[in-house]
Amino acid sequence: MTYAWDFMPVLRHLDMLALGLVNTVKIAAASIVLGVAIGLVLALMRLSPSRLARAPATAFIEFYRNTPPIVHFFWFFYALPVLADISLDPLAAAILALSTQSGAFYAEVFRGGIVSIEKGQWEGARALGMSRAQLMRRVVLPQAIGRMVPPFVERSFELTKTTALASTLAYGELLYQAMQVNSQTFRPLEVYTVVALLYLVLLITASALARLAEQRLTAYR
């Protein structure tokens, strides 16, 4: 069996795919920024000595860990307008779904990095009279951040790939645009090959940048 590959029809629609790529980056970037903010709050709540702060954060995290992301997408898009009379456009719904979900995962990344810092570091700082805030800012976080980078990058890659689910809300990210190109060219093999390459290039570039950041953060080792 020989299949005659022909990329020309697809390449003629490269502008559509490029727009999709931009939209994918847009959802991913917004969700990472929002997710980090949510994750920080959740991590601090989980590290708090107060049970009242820990319990809701744990519940939130467990909820997102144990439900599939596509359900979150549908829930924000279809349930919120009915329940709260808040109508979200597909982009907003996608960002909300992704940032709350990844916030739950980022929280564990941040918490894991912080608790991985040896007891002696906390004691060394406390013995010098540092307050909890000072020892966090000056001693624990600077060391923890280096350890957070690899799992943080891993999570962000997962998030970027999950943006493809926004296509189910008819938002014009890369996968949705690919489906459009496909329906005009009837070249699914070529279309999805190109799309896979675009994701690949995007994530490989991002991982090179992440490695650079990690090297700079852990240069003291």
Added chain:
Amino acid sequence: MTTTPLLEVEGLHKAFGPHEVLRGIDLAVMPGERVAIIGGSGSGKSTLLRCLNFMEVPTAGRIALDGRTLGRRGRDGGTVYPESELCGVRRRVGMVFQQFNLFPHRTAIENVMEALVTVKGTPRAEARARAEAELGKVGLSEKRDAYPSRLSGGQQQRVAIARALAMDPEILLFDEPTSSLDPELVGEVLRVIRGLAGEGRTMLLVTHELGFAYHFATKVVFLADGRFYEVGTPDEVLKHPRGERTRSFLARHSEFAF
């Protein structure tokens, strides 16, 4: 002549869950006194030291610094120690740890400067000058820009001592400062500590180096089962011990001496 003890401990108890480590410790340390705390493993000597700067919060008992009792009465009758008060106490009571606990992401001089700047609010230039002086005192001026991972254990412990000294503590606590060092590095650290004794500093030292304790201390306490079993001058406790357990402890320590 009567003066107030710089540090006073009364009826100190510490339990970890059901396990009682300290069972009523009374201790008064006068300014300039040097106390060596010895005892077998699990006797509670490290826990006692760690209660004095509140690395561990005592279960019961009273600790007074310079005549002022620390903490305040809680609703249930126990003592509550507000974190802000403890930060203040720790600025006055420095500690050197068995594992050094230097900050690995900071150079030697930055380790010494850190709390000066962060805790005391000393201007950076002034803190740097002070840190250089302290590093000079422990003989590590040329290592000022080295990260801890590039220093030997003995050098790391000397930086840790400089870091504690830079805060001008009224009392210095040493928690087995040479126990994790290779034998050939022990001497350089003990020499630094002996130098501090010559300055008339108030110090408490938990150690297994009995020979050093003998020359260093003005007072030796032998701890067993969370209580002071024998207290006296180095001569009394280490050379002429009266208690049976002190004797057998010392005998075990000199078993392989020649």
